[in-house]
Amino acid sequence: MVCQVEEQRCSIAGRSESACETALLRPKYNRFLLTAKCLYCINKQLMSLSGMKPIQILPRPLPETLPFYQSPAACGFTSPAADYLQDTLSLDQLLIRHPAATFFARAQGRSMEGAGIFDGDILIIDRSLTPGDGDVILALLDGELIVKRLVYCHGKPELHSENPDYPAIKLDSEEGLNVWGVVTEVIHHLR
Amino acid sequence: MKDVIALCDANAFYCSCEQVFNPSLLGKALGVLSNNDGCIVARTAQLKALGVAMGTPAFKVRDQVARGEIILKSSNYALYGDMSSRFMSVLEQFSPKLEVYSIDEAFVELSGFPLANLHAIGLDMKRRVFQWTGLPIGVGISTTKTLAKLANYAAKKFPATGGVVDLTSPIRQQRLMAITPVGEVWGVGRRIGKRLEAAGIHTAAQLANANRRWVRKQFSVVLERTVCELQGEYCIPWEEGSSANKHQIMCSRSFGQRVTTRQALHAALASFICRACEKLRKQQRYSREAIIFIRTDPFKANLPQTGRSLKLMVPSPTSDSSVWLQQLHPALDVLFQEGYEYKKAGFALMDLCSGAGFQGDLLTAAAIPENTRMMTVLDAINQRFGSQTLRPASVGFRAQPWHMNQQVLSPSYTTQWPEIMKVQT
Numbered sequence: 057m058v059c060q061v062e063e064q065r066c067s068i069a070g071r072s073e074s075a076c077e078t079a080l081l082r083p084k085y086n087r088f089l090l091t092a093k094c095l096y097c098i099n100k101q102l103m104s105l106s107g108m109k110p111i112q113i114l115p116r117p118l119p120e121t122l123p124f125y126q127s128p129a130a131c132g133f134t135s136p137a138a139d140y141l142q143d144t145l146s147l148d149q150l151l152i153r154h155p156a157a158t159f160f161a162r163a164q165g166r167s168m169e170g171a172g173i174f175d176g177d178i179l180i181i182d183r184s185l186t187p188g189d190g191d192v193i194l195a196l197l198d199g200e201l202i203v204k205r206l207v208y209c210h211g212k213p214e215l216h217s218e219n220p221d222y223p224a225i226k227l228d229s230e231e232g233l234n235v236w237g238v239v240t241e242v243i244h245h246l247r
Numbered sequence: 248m249k250d251v252i253a254l255c256d257a258n259a260f261y262c263s264c265e266q267v268f269n270p271s272l273l274g275k276a277l278g279v280l281s282n283n284d285g286c287i288v289a290r291t292a293q294l295k296a297l298g299v300a301m302g303t304p305a306f307k308v309r310d311q312v313a314r315g316e317i318i319l320k321s322s323n324y325a326l327y328g329d330m331s332s333r334f335m336s337v338l339e340q341f342s343p344k345l346e347v348y349s350i351d352e353a354f355v356e357l358s359g360f361p362l363a364n365l366h367a368i369g370l371d372m373k374r375r376v377f378q379w380t381g382l383p384i385g386v387g388i389s390t391t392k393t394l395a396k397l398a399n400y401a402a403k404k405f406p407a408t409g410g411v412v413d414l415t416s417p418i419r420q421q422r423l424m425a426i427t428p429v430g431e432v433w434g435v436g437r438r439i440g441k442r443l444e445a446a447g448i449h450t451a452a453q454l455a456n457a458n459r460r461w462v463r464k465q466f467s468v469v470l471e472r473t474v475c476e477l478q479g480e481y482c483i484p485w486e487e488g489s490s491a492n493k494h495q496i497m498c499s500r501s502f503g504q505r506v507t508t509r510q511a512l513h514a515a516l517a518s519f520i521c522r523a524c525e526k527l528r529k530q531q532r533y534s535r536e537a538i539i540f541i542r543t544d545p546f547k548a549n550l551p552q553t554g555r556s557l558k559l560m561v562p563s564p565t566s567d568s569s570v571w572l573q574q575l576h577p578a579l580d581v582l583f584q585e586g587y588e589y590k591k592a593g594f595a596l597m598d599l600c601s602g603a604g605f606q607g608d609l610l611t612a613a614a615i616p617e618n619t620r621m622m623t624v625l626d627a628i629n630q631r632f633g634s635q636t637l638r639p640a641s642v643g644f645r646a647q648p649w650h651m652n653q654q655v656l657s658p659s660y661t662t663q664w665p666e667i668m669k670v671q672t
Contacts, residue, residue, distance in 0.1 A: 161667055
């Protein structure tokens, strides 16, 4: 099925961020019709996935963005919470200190289970940090990236696993240590 | 107070981006291919050492690739774009005044720092960009943009510099220019370089000492400005933010397979129009003039050759894709000829303006067309669900013969969750 729209000014109940999107995801907006002539079409997969009918596109001006909290026009009491509005919590803000230097990777293997890093977990890696004794790091060893704990033993760096089945890797000197970044957080999916 | 400018650029940027996430590529003869896996557009030092020139078609090194001596990668612009913005934001830590000149280079204003410290600042920039992003860069510092470019050339050319050259002292400027071929000067292309050589100007120093009036008369005002800059006179204006793509937006591709039907050509051009207009909207700018072109493959000399282009105008500046899409049928009436195998097509928006500056003429409405709201919705949907989720029917559905070949594409390590790096514990 291909739906084609010419006039496409979207508005559903004053929602700004793409009416089409809302309509696509929520079948209850089925009542909207897609007036169609010959210009724009909605992606086939999305249509079949949501099983929706075409949406109607109404000529109505829209606000550019949706404010966090929309107080109704001045009638009755204003919300007592309006003065206390804050941004919603952001995981980025909590977990990422240096966005330009932060990368993600997926861990494979069981050698770091003692450090809480399980197979399939997502690691947050900050390259801007200087690695120190005891940090979990992403190290470059023989052209491969591995996750280990950096431990200094008599001044020489060693890469330790957190699983008794895996021996430590001893490096000859500081020069043999090639750190890609410091692992700062682990995201572990519980289901 | 003297102006001080640093030009920072990444070494073999596309290759370096690949190596950051795939360290097994470090030290290898690695090349990154142009759109469509056509020719080599970025080379590591090891690949250069094998004598592989810039622009070498991929098929010419096929045997070496098969033997594992050379590794080639498709261009991964999602990755390069992300790494570029990381690079630029690290540079911003050094100075608020940054001009992003291209995907892999930027001018950074360092005026006000003590001259004696400049070299140390350059080293610090290089060190920090490498630590934060993994990208090796070169830094050239001087008093004009052209001299900063020259300093950067030296930083690359002479490994003993450690990749950082402070060229603020006039004595060092003279010394470097005396040994720099004139063709290496910023703003001197290959053609002008040859004409300068013919006129007896072989080095940058000779160009710097040339008579300005003679240069303007024989060549151009632009080259005269280059001469002034080499003499340490600041002439090329600073462009805040990004100077890349300031004056036109071009979207063109070589096709994966040659295209012979008008319908396929139409679909390809429709998608280029959408892409170009999307970029235009992102920059919040408008255009009323565009060029559209189609051509055959000049390397297939045995096939009939053609190449045609057409300039399109609309009554008032717009960023609405549908305005240009309506022009596409009549344009192809003029451009398309049966019996040719088309290899490349493109669409370029010219003469870009920001909305505020436009004045309508007598016969047309002065305002920017209202249709932009439709485009806002279109962009919002595509941003949320992935590009091309919502698209004009003329772009088509299935994989088309004109779609890009990307046979050796690396994962989008930084922009797609399913494709992030995999690391062993």
